[in-house]
Amino acid sequence: MKVGLLGLGTVGGGTLNVLHRNAAEISRRAGRDIVVSHAAARDYNPDDLEGLANVRISDDAFAVVRDPEVDIVVELIGGYSPARELVLEAIENGKHVVTANKALIALHGNEIFKAAQDKGVTVAFEAAVAGGIPIIKALREGLAANHIEWIAGIINGTGNFILTEMRDKGRDFADVLKEAQELGYAEADPTFDVEGIDAAHKLTILASLAFGIPLQFDSCYTEGITRVERQDVEYAEELGYRIKHLGVTRRTQEGVELRVHPTLIPERRLIANVDGVMNAVLVKGDAVGSTLYYGAGAGSLPTASAVVADIIDIARTLTTDPGNRVPHLAFQPDELSDLPVQGMDKVETAFYLRLTVEDKPGVLARVTGILGDSGISIEAVKQKEPLAGETEVPLVLLTHRVLEGDMDQALAVIEAMDTVRSISRIRVEYLD
Ligand SMILES: NC(=O)C1=CN([C@@H]2O[C@H](COP(=O)(O)OP(=O)(O)OC[C@H]3O[C@@H](n4cnc5c(N)ncnc54)[C@H](O)[C@@H]3O)[C@@H](O)[C@H]2O)C=CC1
Numbered sequence: 001m002k003v004g005l006l007g008l009g010t011v012g013g014g015t016l017n018v019l020h021r022n023a024a025e026i027s028r029r030a031g032r033d034i035v036v037s038h039a040a041a042r043d044y045n046p047d048d049l050e051g052l053a054n055v056r057i058s059d060d061a062f063a064v065v066r067d068p069e070v071d072i073v074v075e076l077i078g079g080y081s082p083a084r085e086l087v088l089e090a091i092e093n094g095k096h097v098v099t100a101n102k103a104l105i106a107l108h109g110n111e112i113f114k115a116a117q118d119k120g121v122t123v124a125f126e127a128a129v130a131g132g133i134p135i136i137k138a139l140r141e142g143l144a145a146n147h148i149e150w151i152a153g154i155i156n157g158t159g160n161f162i163l164t165e166m167r168d169k170g171r172d173f174a175d176v177l178k179e180a181q182e183l184g185y186a187e188a189d190p191t192f193d194v195e196g197i198d199a200a201h202k203l204t205i206l207a208s209l210a211f212g213i214p215l216q217f218d219s220c221y222t223e224g225i226t227r228v229e230r231q232d233v234e235y236a237e238e239l240g241y242r243i244k245h246l247g248v249t250r251r252t253q254e255g256v257e258l259r260v261h262p263t264l265i266p267e268r269r270l271i272a273n274v275d276g277v278m279n280a281v282l283v284k285g286d287a288v289g290s291t292l293y294y295g296a297g298a299g300s301l302p303t304a305s306a307v308v309a310d311i312i313d314i315a316r317t318l319t320t321d322p323g324n325r326v327p328h329l330a331f332q333p334d335e336l337s338d339l340p341v342q343g344m345d346k347v348e349t350a351f352y353l354r355l356t357v358e359d360k361p362g363v364l365a366r367v368t369g370i371l372g373d374s375g376i377s378i379e380a381v382k383q384k385e386p387l388a389g390e391t392e393v394p395l396v397l398l399t400h401r402v403l404e405g406d407m408d409q410a411l412a413v414i415e416a417m418d419t420v421r422s423i424s425r426i427r428v429e430y431l432d
C-alpha cells in the first residue's frame with residue numbers, strides 16, 4: 001500500500017521513521033507492506049529521516065494528492081489552508097486520508113467527513129487528540145456500549161509542560177515555552193497552545209465522538225494558561241489542589257457543556273498528577289464508570305505512533321464495504337443530534353477566588369456576606385500576610401458549587417467595593 005506524505009517535520013518525520021524502522025512488524029499486522037512512495041515538504045532535515053532512498057520528494061503537496069499511485073494521503077503540514085483543499089482533493093481523487101490536524105478537523109470536519117462518506121473513503125485522525133493516546137479508538141470502539149456522561153482531559157502537552165515546569169522548578173513562562181517549541185511540542189503559532197485554542201480544537205472533537213453531535217468549535221468556551229500566576233499555584237497547593245489546564249465536556253439536561261480553562265483539581269486525583277508533556281483523558285460512561293487514558297500528548301514518535309496506527313487500520317479495512325466501517329464521528333452520520341452547547345452562566349462548578357484587598361477590618365466579612373447573599377457558601381478562607389511594605393493582602397477563598405451566572409453577579413458587587421483592588425478566579429472540579 002502506497003502512502004503519500006505531506007509534511008516532513010516533527011510528526012511527518014516521525015511517521016516516516018516509524019514506518020521504516022517497524023516495517024516488518026507493521027506488515028505482519030496490516031497484512032501488506034506499507035511504503036511511503038511520494039512526499040512533499042517545504043523544508044526538512046534529511047539527517048533526521050530514515051528510509052528516504054525510495055521516496056520521491058518535492059515541495060508540491062498537490063502533486064502528491066494527484067499521484068495515481070498513492071492510496072493514502074497523510075496530511076502532516078498543519079493549519080487550515082492549504083490543508084483543507086489538499087484533503088478535499090485527496091478525497092475527491094478516491095484516496096483515504098490520515099491527519100494529525102485538529103484545527104482542520106475541529107473547523108472543517110463536518111464538511112470533510114461528508115465528502116469522505118459520499119466518496120466511500122476514510123479520514124482517520126487519532127493523532128489529532130492527545131497525541132499517542134488511542135483516545136479516539138477508545139471512544140469510538142472500546143466504549144461504544146456506553147451513554148457517555150462527561151469527559152475531562154489534559155489535552156495540550158505544551159501547556160501542561162509549562163505549568164509543570166513553573167510549579168516544580170519555578171521557571172519562567174516564556175523560557176519554558178521556548179523549550180517546548182525546541183522539543184517540537186508547540187503549534188506553529190504557540191498562542192494556540194497557551195491561549196487554549198488547541199485544547200478547544202481537541203475538546204470539540206472529543207465532544208462529537210462522545211455525544212454524537214456535529215463539530216461546533218465556535219461554541220467552545222476557551223481560556224488559556226497565560227493568566228495563571230505562580231502565587232495561585234502555591235495557594236492551590238496549600239489548599240490541597242493542583243492547577244491543570246482542562247477541557248471539560250458534559251451532557252446535561254439542557255444540552256452539553258464545552259469548555260477549556262485552568263482548573264483546580266484535588267491533588268489526590270490521578271489526573272492532578274499528570275505532568276510535563278503527558279496528557280490524560282478521563283471518560284465517565286454509565287456502564288463502565290470512570291476510565292482514564294494516559295500517555296504522551298505531543299512529540300515526534302508518540303504522535304507518529306497514532307498516525308501509523310491509523311494507516312494500519314485503513315490497510316486492514318481496504319476491502320470492507322464503506323457503510324460497515326467505524327463511522328467518522330462514532331455515531332452513524334444520519335444519527336447525529338443537535339444538542340445545544342450551554343452558555344457558561346448555566347455551568348455549575350466550585351470556585352477558587354483570590355482577591356487583593358486593603359488590609360482593613362471588615363473586608364472579609366463584607367466579601368463573604370455578598371457571596372452569602374447570592375447563595376454561595378464557602379468551603380475555606382485564607383487571609384495571607386501582606387508583603388513587606390504593602391498595605392494590600394491576598395484573600396483566598398474556596399467556594400462550594402455554584403452556577404457561574406450567580407458567581408458573576410456576586411463578583412460584580414465585590415469588584416465595586418473600594419477596598420477590593422483585583423479579583424482572579426479559577427474553576428474547581430472534583431471529577432467524581
Ligand atoms: N508536534 C506535535 O507534537 C504534534 C503535532 N500535531 C499536528 O501535526 C501537524 C504537523 O505538526 P508538526 O509536525 O509539529 O509541524 P512541523 O512544522 O514540524 O512540520 C510541518 C511540515 O510541513 C511542511 N509544510 C508546511 N506547509 C507546507 C506546504 N504548503 N506544502 C508542503 N509542505 C508544507 C513543512 O515544510 C514541514 O516539513 C499539525 O497539524 C499539528 O497540529 C498533532 C499532534 C502532536
Ligand SMILES: N[C@@H](CC=O)C(=O)O
Nearest residue numbers: 156157158186187298
Ligand atoms: N501543540 C500540541 C501538539 C499536540 O497535539 C500540544 O502541545 O499538545
Ligand code: NA
Nearest residue numbers: 126129131133
Ligand atoms: Na490520540
